[in-house]
Every structure is written in C-alpha cells, then in structure tokens.
Amino acid sequence: MGYRILETDDIPSYLRERGHWDDVDDIHVREVSDGNMNRVFLARSTDGSRSLAVKQALPWVRVAGPSWPMSPDRADAEARAYAQIAKVAPDKIPAILGYDPENHALVMEDMSDLxxxxxxxxxxxxxxxxxxxxxxxxxxxxxxxxxxxxxxxxxxxxxxxxxxxxxxxxxxxxxxxxxxxxxxxxxxxxxxxxxxxxxxxxxxxxxxxxxxxxxxxxxxxxxxxxxxxxxxxxxxxxxxxxxxxxxxxxxxxxxxxxxxxxxxxxxxxxxxxxxxxxxxxxxxxxxxxxxxxxxxxxxxxxxxxxxxxxxxxxxxxxxxxxxxxxxxxxxxxxxxxxxxxxxxxxxxxxxxxxxxxxxxxxxxxxxxxxxxxxxxxxxxxxxxxx
Ligand SMILES: Nc1ncnc2c1ncn2[C@@H]1O[C@H](COP(=O)(O)OP(=O)(O)OP(=O)(O)O)[C@@H](O)[C@H]1O
Ligand SMILES: [Mg+2]
Structure with a gap:
C-alpha cells in the first residue's frame, strides 16, 4: 500500500499534522541520512531553542533505490524495540516523541550534539x-x-x-x-x-x-x-x-x-x-x-x-x-x-x-x-x- 514519502520541505507541515510544535512558526529542516536503509531529517526552530529528528523507512533500501525493495515494516520493529527499552533503560536511547505506523516514521530526540x-x-x-x-x-x-x-x-x-x-x-x-x-x-x-x-x-x-x-x-x-x-x-x-x-x-x-x-x-x-x-x-x-x-x-x-x-x-x-x-x-x-x-x-x-x-x-x-x-x-x- 502506498504511503507518504517525506521530503525535506514536507517535514514542517508533517510535524504540525502530527501534533508536534504547534507553537513553532519557523522550522528549518535538513536531511542527514548517512545509513544505507532509511531517511533521517533534523528539524530545528529558527531560534535554535528546539530540535527533533524524523526517521522514515522507505519501501526500499535507500542507497539502492526501488530496485531493492524492502518492507517498511522495519520501522515497526524499531518503534517496538524502543518502546520496550523505554520501560527499562530510557536513559540509554533517544526519547521517542511519536511513531506514525501509517507512514513508517518515528519522531525522536535530536542527538546531533552527540x-x-x-x-x-x-x-x-x-x-x-x-x-x-x-x-x-x-x-x-x-x-x-x-x-x-x-x-x-x-x-x-x-x-x-x-x-x-x-x-x-x-x-x-x-x-x-x-x-x-x-x-x-x-x-x-x-x-x-x-x-x-x-x-x-x-x-x-x-x-x-x-x-x-x-x-x-x-x-x-x-x-x-x-x-x-x-x-x-x-x-x-x-x-x-x-x-x-x-x-x-x-x-x-x-x-x-x-x-x-x-x-x-x-x-x-x-x-x-x-x-x-x-x-x-x-x-x-x-x-x-x-x-x-x-x-x-x-x-x-x-x-x-x-x-x-x-x-x-x-x-x-x-x-x-x-x-x-x-x-x-x-x-x-x-x-x-x-x-x-x-x-x-x-x-x-x-x-x-x-x-x-x-x-x-x-x-x-x-x-x-x-x-x-x-x-x-x-x-x-x-x-x-x-
Ligand atoms: N535522533 C537522531 N539525532 C541526530 N542524528 C540522528 C538521529 N538518528 C539518526 N541520526 C543520524 O542519521 C544517521 C542514520 O541513522 P540510522 O542509523 O538510524 O539510519 P539507518 O538508515 O537505519 O542506518 P543503517 O544503514 O546503518 O541501518 C546516523 O548515523 C546519525 O548520523
Ligand atoms: Mg539501520
């Protein structure tokens, strides 16, 4: 089934739709994907006071493209693991702010200071x-x-x-x-x-x-x-x-x-x-x-x-x-x-x-x-x- 593949410019409205940052007017986004599999975006309020990360699984391996299909359900596995770890070791994972199973996207703590x-x-x-x-x-x-x-x-x-x-x-x-x-x-x-x-x-x-x-x-x-x-x-x-x-x-x-x-x-x-x-x-x-x-x-x-x-x-x-x-x-x-x-x-x-x-x-x-x-x-x- 199709779903929304998020591009950099879609992130501000996507975040608002998902109920994040209703009160932030100006959101600056950059893509930082450097893995093989998925896309990662960092969003920051213009004054720099707030930031978060969005990770989305595509229906293929990111670096290979549609010629190597891969179920985006891997994002469900990721969200499930984070939910379990959050119960017992919340200080050892990024804070998870939301998971959108329809679009296979996780919103989480920005760790770019690490x-x-x-x-x-x-x-x-x-x-x-x-x-x-x-x-x-x-x-x-x-x-x-x-x-x-x-x-x-x-x-x-x-x-x-x-x-x-x-x-x-x-x-x-x-x-x-x-x-x-x-x-x-x-x-x-x-x-x-x-x-x-x-x-x-x-x-x-x-x-x-x-x-x-x-x-x-x-x-x-x-x-x-x-x-x-x-x-x-x-x-x-x-x-x-x-x-x-x-x-x-x-x-x-x-x-x-x-x-x-x-x-x-x-x-x-x-x-x-x-x-x-x-x-x-x-x-x-x-x-x-x-x-x-x-x-x-x-x-x-x-x-x-x-x-x-x-x-x-x-x-x-x-x-x-x-x-x-x-x-x-x-x-x-x-x-x-x-x-x-x-x-x-x-x-x-x-x-x-x-x-x-x-x-x-x-x-x-x-x-x-x-x-x-x-x-x-x-x-x-x-x-x-x-
Ligand atoms: N919450 C975050 N805050 C800041 N940067 C992040 C965050 N999550 C991911 N990144 C950056 O994005 C990169 C890719 O993230 P991640 O490893 O989760 O993606 P992936 O596509 O699953 O990678 P892989 O191919 O290794 O499986 C990380 O190496 C990191 O630089
Ligand atoms: Mg990975």
Whole structure:
C-alpha cells in the first residue's frame, strides 16, 4: 500500500499534522541520512531553542533505490524495540516523541550534539570508562525483561509473535551467517586476502560451527534483541558535564539469542582495536569486551532475584550466562569475518592507508572465535588471542 514519502520541505507541515510544535512558526529542516536503509531529517526552530529528528523507512533500501525493495515494516520493529527499552533503560536511547505506523516514521530526540561511536573511534578517540559498561547494562536490561525470567509466559509468547521480523532476520541469516562461507556475488575482499577467503570457503569444520550459530540465531528466542548493535548504532557525548551513551537504530530487532547483541558489539570493538594497532593509536581498546560483559553480567545478576519464574534456580543462571558468553564469542567471530570477506565492510579497516595486514589479523581472530568459542571462556582468553 502506498504511503507518504517525506521530503525535506514536507517535514514542517508533517510535524504540525502530527501534533508536534504547534507553537513553532519557523522550522528549518535538513536531511542527514548517512545509513544505507532509511531517511533521517533534523528539524530545528529558527531560534535554535528546539530540535527533533524524523526517521522514515522507505519501501526500499535507500542507497539502492526501488530496485531493492524492502518492507517498511522495519520501522515497526524499531518503534517496538524502543518502546520496550523505554520501560527499562530510557536513559540509554533517544526519547521517542511519536511513531506514525501509517507512514513508517518515528519522531525522536535530536542527538546531533552527540557523536557516533565509530566516527570517534576512527578519529583516534578512546572509549572512556562508561561506554561499554552502559552498553552491556542495556543488553541485560532489555534481554532480562523480555526473557522468560522477566516476563510471564503468556506475555512472552505474545511478544515473540509480535516481534517476528522475517525479512530483516533473513538478511542476517544470509549476509552474516552463510554467504561469507560460500561463493556468492555479494562477497568481496582485498586481493591480499584471496588465500584466506578461499580457505574459509573450503573449511568444513568452520562451516559446521557457523551452521550451529546460524541455527541458534534462527531458533533461540531468548529475548528481544537490538539486532544491529555495532559502533555505528551508538552515540556518545557529554551533557551538563555527565557522560551520555545512547543506542539507536534497532530496526533489526527480533526475539533471538542474547549473545548476538553482545557479539556484534565485541566484533566491532576488536576490529577497532586492529585499526588502532595498525595506526599506533591503541588506547583502551583492549578493555572493552570485559567492560561490556561485566556491565551485562552485573546487571543481569542484579535483576535475577526479580524473576517471575523461580523454578529457574541460581545454578541455572550460571549455566545460562555461560551459554550467552559462548554464543557471544561465536557471533563476534562471524561478525568480524563477514565485515572483511562478506558484503558490507567497515570503515575502521577500509580507510586504513594499508588495510590488508589489519584485515588479515582480524579475519584470523574471527575464525578462532568461531571455532574455539567453547574453550575461550573468559575475557583474558580472548585477550591472549587478540
Ligand atoms: N535522533 C537522531 N539525532 C541526530 N542524528 C540522528 C538521529 N538518528 C539518526 N541520526 C543520524 O542519521 C544517521 C542514520 O541513522 P540510522 O542509523 O538510524 O539510519 P539507518 O538508515 O537505519 O542506518 P543503517 O544503514 O546503518 O541501518 C546516523 O548515523 C546519525 O548520523
Ligand atoms: Mg539501520
């Protein structure tokens, strides 16, 4: 069904129609879309005192155009995830001011005073002590409260049904969790990595481990995930002297294995570390996996006594957290691999003056994380490998 595709000039009247800013006469709008998928506009009152952001999903992939159709229902998934997170971690996402399901458009807090974490890291910044801890905490808050520990069984079944996202999950199943290990037209890599790309395609043991992670992704409905938790989905900065961490863009949200969110973040941290190593700008990169896991585990254990189903005992919590860890290690591996020999690569590596050595190191690390995830049972084990 058709809907209104918003252009820059439509935004002021659209905002008024939706009941925002009835009292603002002059609205200045600019488009800031820099992702692949959707459009983002920033609106500002002329006196600069007020601003907000509008994100609209088009019925196709923005950078490809109508030749690559994509259901705009992904905006529903994004709005649904934000609504869940707002209940438990409102300080870690942008304030959502309205969602218009008819036009697949979200109106939210303007975060242009903050910076995308990947951009900062690529410029040589460090993480600081808060970022990864807050992200781990967010994963715990969202996942605990949308798991069978945090939600009555019937509500959970309804959440699972409402959060099914076949089109976006299929993208992950293909682009992340199979194509890089096959001959596929999407795949590309640096010529210096020809040997490793061929080895990965021929490696039967690797393929079985990726198949295991892929099947877990498809079947393990543990909790509502962000679904795309990379360093380009995080904004950081300071407001009134206090550190601010905001996670955004949860359009890939669905009910899946908790380790997937952590693993994606770890992969991006590890790749960012390889960039810094190549440039001689290593800072606090090596701490981030541990900081995010500690943030996650501490918060998950803090919430555990509030669980709705006490048949799950404390010994089961330990077992469950170990499984989440192991999954996260494996998904970190698949995310690294797909970002180097798969479809969509990372600017962390592509903008290096000599990207091949760092890419090779990361690729080898990714393979080890997938193959040896059972024995890599602590952050120190992964440090030793990296
Ligand atoms: N609330 C906001 N305030 C300020 N800028 C924003 C806001 N939301 C998004 N942006 C800007 O727009 C860019 C794209 O946003 P977002 O990642 O949500 O879009 P996307 O099309 O889903 O991207 P992707 O292709 O990575 O999935 C962000 O990188 C950021 O620069
Ligand atoms: Mg997106």
């Amino acid at each position: 910076e995308v974490l990947r951009t900062l890291l690529n410029e040589g910044a460090s993480y600081g002590p808060h970022t990864s801890a807050r992200i781990g905490e967010l994963v715990a808050q969202l996942s605990f409260t949308t798991s069978d520990f945090g939600m009555p069984s019937a509500d959970r079944k309804a959440l699972i049904a409402a959060s099914v996202s076949p089109e976006l999950c299929k993208i992950t199943e293909d682009v992340v969790l199979s194509e890089p290990y096959l001959t596929h037209e999407h795949n590309h890599w640096l010529p210096e990595l020809d040997d490793l790309a061929a080895e990965f395609r021929a490696d039967a043991a690797l393929r079985t481990e990726v198949a295991d992670l892929r099947h877990t992704f498809m079947t393990s409905a543990q909790a509502l995930l962000h679904g795309d938790l990379h360093t380009g989905s995080v904004m950081v900065g300071t407001r009134e002297g206090a550190p601010v961490v905001r996670v955004f863009d949860p359009e890939f949200s669905f009910v899946g294995p908790i380790g997937y969110d952590l693993g994606l973040y770890w992969a991006n941290a590890l790749v960012s570390e390889e960039r810094a190593r190549a440039l001689g700008t290593l800072a606090d990169h090596a701490d981030q996996l541990r900081l995010s896991w500690d943030g996650f585990e501490t918060e998950f254990r803090r919430l555990w006594p509030t669980r709705v189903d006490t048949f799950f005992d404390d010994a089961y919590l330990d077992r469950f957290l170990r499984r989440v860890w192991t999954d996260a290690v494996g998904y970190a591996g698949t995310e690294i691999v797909r970002r180097i020999i798969g479809f969509a690569h990372l600017t962390d590596l592509t903008t290096l003056p000599a990207p091949a050595p760092a890419s090779r190191r990361a690729l080898l690390l990714g393979r080890e994380l997938i193959l040896r995830r059972e024995e890599l049972s602590t952050a120190d084990h992964i440090r030793a490998l990296a």
